[in-house]
Amino acid sequence: MRIVSAHEGVIPISSSMSNAFIDFSTMDCSVLALVSDVVVDGQPVVGYGFNSNGRYSAGEILRRRILPRLLEADPDSLLDADGGLSPSAAWDVVMRNEKPGGHGERSVAVGVVDMALHDLAAKVAGVPLHRWIADHYGDGGSDESVFVYAAGGYYAPGKTLGDLQDEMRGFLDLGYEVVKMKIGGADLAEDLRRIEAVLEVLGGDGSRLAVDVNGRFDLDTALAYGRAIDPYGLFWYEEVGDPLDYHLNATLAEHYRGPIATGENLFSLQDARNLVRYGGLRPDRDWIQVDPALSYGLVEYRRIQDMLAQHGWSSRRCIPHGGHQFSLHIAAALRLGGNESYPGEFQPTGGFADDAAVEGGRVRLDDRPGIGFEGKAAFHRVLRQLHA
Ligand SMILES: O=C([O-])CC(=O)C(=O)O
Numbered sequence: 001m002r003i004v005s006a007h008e009g010v011i012p013i014s015s016s017m018s019n020a021f022i023d024f025s026t027m028d029c030s031v032l033a034l035v036s037d038v039v040v041d042g043q044p045v046v047g048y049g050f051n052s053n054g055r056y057s058a059g060e061i062l063r064r065r066i067l068p069r070l071l072e073a074d075p076d077s078l079l080d081a082d083g084g085l086s087p088s089a090a091w092d093v094v095m096r097n098e099k100p101g102g103h104g105e106r107s108v109a110v111g112v113v114d115m116a117l118h119d120l121a122a123k124v125a126g127v128p129l130h131r132w133i134a135d136h137y138g139d140g141g142s143d144e145s146v147f148v149y150a151a152g153g154y155y156a157p158g159k160t161l162g163d164l165q166d167e168m169r170g171f172l173d174l175g176y177e178v179v180k181m182k183i184g185g186a187d188l189a190e191d192l193r194r195i196e197a198v199l200e201v202l203g204g205d206g207s208r209l210a211v212d213v214n215g216r217f218d219l220d221t222a223l224a225y226g227r228a229i230d231p232y233g234l235f236w237y238e239e240v241g242d243p244l245d246y247h248l249n250a251t252l253a254e255h256y257r258g259p260i261a262t263g264e265n266l267f268s269l270q271d272a273r274n275l276v277r278y279g280g281l282r283p284d285r286d287w288i289q290v291d292p293a294l295s296y297g298l299v300e301y302r303r304i305q306d307m308l309a310q311h312g313w314s315s316r317r318c319i320p321h322g323g324h325q326f327s328l329h330i331a332a333a334l335r336l337g338g339n340e341s342y343p344g345e346f347q348p349t350g351g352f353a354d355d356a357a358v359e360g361g362r363v364r365l366d367d368r369p370g371i372g373f374e375g376k377a378a379f380h381r382v383l384r385q386l387h388a
C-alpha cells in the first residue's frame with residue numbers, strides 16, 4: 001500500500017473558559033487526512049489524526065518538515081515485513097535529521113501523523129484500532145470497556161457555584177462516576193467553596209472528585225492547598241506545579257498523602273523517565289497522564305510503557321490526558337487504568353463516538369474500523385472536507 005496524499009488543516013476549538021494557567025479564546029488544533037491507494041467500496045481508505053487539546057496547532061512543522069519526509073520517503077520504507085503500514089517505521093522516517101531534546105511542538109506534529117497512520121493501518125486491516133493494537137503491540141486481547149472520568153469544572157465569566165454544580169450533575173446523569181474540576185485560578189478560600197459545592201453533588205464523596213491546577217502553583221502554594229484538601233480524600237491532585245519541576249513534585253509527594261496525577265505536558269520518553277526517576281511519584285497510588293497524541297504518538301507511548309514497566313509501574317496507573325478516541329483504543333488494548341473524557345468541551349474534536357454510552361463510569365469500545373471518527377458526525381464532516 002501507498003500513501004498518495006496528505007491534507008493538513010487547522011480548526012478552532014476555542015471557548016470562553018479558562019484553567020489556572022490559560023484561557024481558550026484562541027485555542028486551535030491541527031487536523032490531518034492521509035489518503036491511501038487502498039480502495040474499499042469504491043472509496044480510498046483515509047487515515048485521520050488531530051492533536052488532542054490544550055496545545056496549539058503545529059501546521060508549520062507538519063508542512064515544512066514532517067509531512068514532506070513522509071511523502072518523499074521510499075513507500076516500501078513505511079511498510080512492515082508483511083507489507084502492512086508500519087507506524088514505527090514511519091516514525092523513524094519523519095524524525096530523520098531531528099536533534100534530541102527540546103521537544104516543543106514537534107512532538108505534537110508527529111503525534112498527529114502517528115494517529116492518522118494508526119487509523120489508516122487499522123482501517124486497511126478492517127478492524128477497530130484497539131484490536132489492531134492488541135494484535136501488533138499487545139497481548140492479543142483488549143479490555144471490553146474503559147474507565148472514564150468527566151473533565152470540566154473550568155472557570156468562565158459569570159459562572160456561579162450553581163452553574164458548576166449543574167455541570168457536574170450533568171456528568172453524573174450521563175453515567176460518569178468520577179468528575180474533575182479546575183482549581184488554582186482563584187484564591188484558596190474561593191476554590192474550597194467551589195470544591196465543597198461539587199462535593200455536595202457527589203454526596204460528600206471526595207474519592208469521586210479530581211482537581212487540576214494546570215501547573216500553576218509554586219511549592220508553598222502547592223503544600224498549602226495540599227494541607228487544605230487532604231481531609232476530602234480526593235481522587236487526585238493534578239499537575240500541581242510546573243510539569244518539568246520534578247523536585248517540587250517530589251517534595252509534594254512527601255507531604256500530600258493522597259494520589260497525585262501529572263504528565264499531560266511531558267512529551268517524550270526522556271521527560272517521562274525523568275518524572276519517574278526524580279518526581280517522587282508513588283506507584284501504589286499516583287497516576288501518569290502522558291497524552292499519546294501530544295507526545296510523538298503511540299510509537300513513543302509504547303516506549304514510555306516499556307520504561308514504566310522497567311521501573312515497576314503497572315500500565316493500570318496510566319490514564320491519558322485529552323479525552324479523545326485514539327487514547328480510548330490505546331487504553332483498552334494496552335490495559336491502561338482508563339482515559340479522560342470531555343463530554344462538553346473542545347468541540348468538535350472532544351468526546352467519543354456519538355453513540356458511545358457511559359455506564360457505571362465505563363465506556364465500551366465499538367467495532368468501527370480504525371479509530372472510528374466516522375461515528376462522530378460533526379467531527380467527521382470537518383475531517384472529510386480536508387480531502388473532499
Ligand atoms: O485545561 C486543560 O488544558 C486540559 C487539562 O488540563 C486536562 O484535561 O487535564
Ligand SMILES: [Mg+2]
Binds near residue numbers: 212239
Ligand atoms: Mg490537566
